[in-house]
Each structure stands twice: as C-alpha cells, then as structure tokens.
Amino acid sequence: MAEGQHKELAGGYSKTQRAVETCVLVVFAGVEVYLLSGLIGPLMPAHVVVLPVAMLLGYLGADFLSGMVHWFCDTWGSISWPLVGQTVLRTFREHHFDSKAITRHDFVETNGSNAAIGMVPMLCTLPLTPQESLWSWGAVLCGCTMSFFILMTSQIHKWAHSDEPPRPVAFLQRWNLILSPRHHDKHHTAPFTRNYCITAGWLNPVAEYFRVFPRLERLITLTTGVEPRKDPLSDQLIAELLRRLPPKAPLDATEVSASVEASAAVPQPRHP
Numbered sequence: 001m002a003e004g005q006h007k008e009l010a011g012g013y014s015k016t017q018r019a020v021e022t023c024v025l026v027v028f029a030g031v032e033v034y035l036l037s038g039l040i041g042p043l044m045p046a047h048v049v050v051l052p053v054a055m056l057l058g059y060l061g062a063d064f065l066s067g068m069v070h071w072f073c074d075t076w077g078s079i080s081w082p083l084v085g086q087t088v089l090r091t092f093r094e095h096h097f098d099s100k101a102i103t104r105h106d107f108v109e110t111n112g113s114n115a116a117i118g119m120v121p122m123l124c125t126l127p128l129t130p131q132e133s134l135w136s137w138g139a140v141l142c143g144c145t146m147s148f149f150i151l152m153t154s155q156i157h158k159w160a161h162s163d164e165p166p167r168p169v170a171f172l173q174r175w176n177l178i179l180s181p182r183h184h185d186k187h188h189t190a191p192f193t194r195n196y197c198i199t200a201g202w203l204n205p206v207a208e209y210f211r212v213f214p215r216l217e218r219l220i221t222l223t224t225g226v227e228p229r230k231d232p233l234s235d236q237l238i239a240e241l242l243r244r245l246p247p248k249a250p251l252d253a254t255e256v257s258a259s260v261e262a263s264a265a266v267p268q269p270r271h272p
C-alpha cells in the first residue's frame with residue numbers, strides 16, 4: 001500500500017504539467033529579462049544606495065513567501081483537492097515522505113510550479129517606468145529580485161538536500177547566504193513544524209520568536225473549525241510506516257527514525 005501510495009505521489013507529475021511548466025518558465029525568463037533591461041541606464045550615486053536595499057527586500061520577500069506557502073501546504077489541504085492537490089500539495093507531501101526525491105527531479109519539475117507564482121511580483125511592477133523616478137527603479141528591481149528568488153526557492157531547497165551541491169552553492173550555504181542543510185534539518189526533525197522559510201531561512205528565527213505559524217494555525221482552527229495536519233493521506237502513510245516497523249520497535253522518535261532507516265528502504269515518516 002505504501003509502495004503504491006509512494007508511486008501515486010511520485011507519479012503525479014504528468015506530461016501535460018511538464019509542458020505547461022516549461023512554457024511558464026520561458027515566459028518567466030522573458031518577462032524578467034525585459035524588466036531588468038529597462039533598469040539599465042546612467043547610474044547615479046542614489047542608485048548605488050537603492051540597489052542593495054531593493055535586492056535585500058526582494059530576497060526577504062521571497063523568503064517570507066516561501067515560509068507562508070510551505071507552511072500552508074504542509075499544514076492544510078489534501079492531494080485529493082482539485083488542481084492544486086496534484087500540482088502543488090503533492091510535491092510537499094512527497095517531500096516529507098521521501099525527502100531525497102527532490103534531488104532526483106530535473107530543472108523543470110523542481111522549478112516549474114514556482115515560476116507561475118514567481119511571476120506575480122515582477123508583473124505587479126510592469127506598469128512602472130523605471131527611469132521615471134528612483135522609487136519606481138527600486139520597485140522594479142525589488143519585484144524582479146523577489147520573482148527570481150521565488151523561482152529559485154525549490155532549487156535552493158533541493159541543494160539543501162543534495163549530498164554534493166555545486167561548490168559555489170556549498171560556499172553560499174556555509175555562509176548562510178542561502179538555505180543551509182543544517183538550518184533546514186530542523187524542519188525535518190520532530191515536531192516538523194519549524195523553519196518553514198526555505199529560500200534564505202533568515203526569517204525563521206523571527207517567525208519562531210513571534211510564534212507566527214502556531215498563532216495562525218490557532219486562528220484558522222478557531223474561525224473554521226479545521227484542525228491542522230489532518231490530511232487522511234498522511235495518516236495512511238504513517239499507519240503503513242508503523243505497520244512496517246519491526247516488532248517491539250522503540251517508540252522514541254529518534255530511535256524510530258534510526259530503526260526505520262535500518263529496516264531497508266522504508267520511506268521517511270512525514271508529519272504527524
């Protein structure tokens with residue numbers, strides 16, 4: 001059952017979805033290049049100040065959005081939902097079922113679904129004329145940076161799970177300039193509800209300090225009555241996982257993980 005379930009999760013990526021995502025990626029690149037080319041012109045000293053600020057805000061915006069989307073997709077909904085169930089939630093469910101699967105995805109499968117949502121910030125700046133004012137120049141740069149890093153979020157996440165990321169990437173990870181494996185490990189450690197931001201990970205301590213996600217979950221449960229992490233599919237996966245554990249398996253979470261890994265190719269447990 002779990003094997004079939006795994007196939008259902010991993011096999012949900014259809015040829016049609018790949019074709020659509022390839023088109024979206026091409027359009028994304030076109031819009032990004034078009035907008036960035038509009039920024040090229042005579043640089044004034046003020047541009048030099050605005051440039052890092054706009055890029056930093058864009059990067060943080062992508063990190064923030066990665067946290068919100070990741071939290072939502074891990075916490076609410078089911079892959080049986082129409083459209084987003086198979087195209088979006090499926091990848092998040094698969095990831096907690098088999099965290100290395102992402103490393104086996106090619107460029108389109110890894111980044112395609114992010115391209116559509118990633119286009120939103122730069123499309124918002126489309127009506128602005130960058131040369132008109134410093135403000136509009138900064139806004140376009142900020143939108144383009146945010147879009148670029150939303151697109152790159154899954155790639156950065158994939159690198160955080162890769163055993164041997166490219167050298168420049170490993171350098172960026174070591175200096176925490178992008179999501180590092182060590183930082184992201186906390187997300188894959190019980191209770192699996194921390195460090196949702198997966199672009200830079202810089203906003204995770206802030207979210208943790210203000211208990212942003214637990215508070216949002218309480219608010220949603222209070223207003224809708226829906227409990228977080230109640231996807232029947234994940235319950236089935238955990239039931240199957242427990243069934244496969246050897247008799248008298250330890251009940252301590254860490255020991256269970258070790259026991260699962262040792263008991264030949266049983267997939268990782270996803271969220272409780």
Ligand SMILES: [Zn+2]
Binds near residue numbers: 074096
């Ligand atoms: Zn997750």
Ligand SMILES: [Zn+2]
Binds near residue numbers: 099157184187
């Ligand atoms: Zn991960």
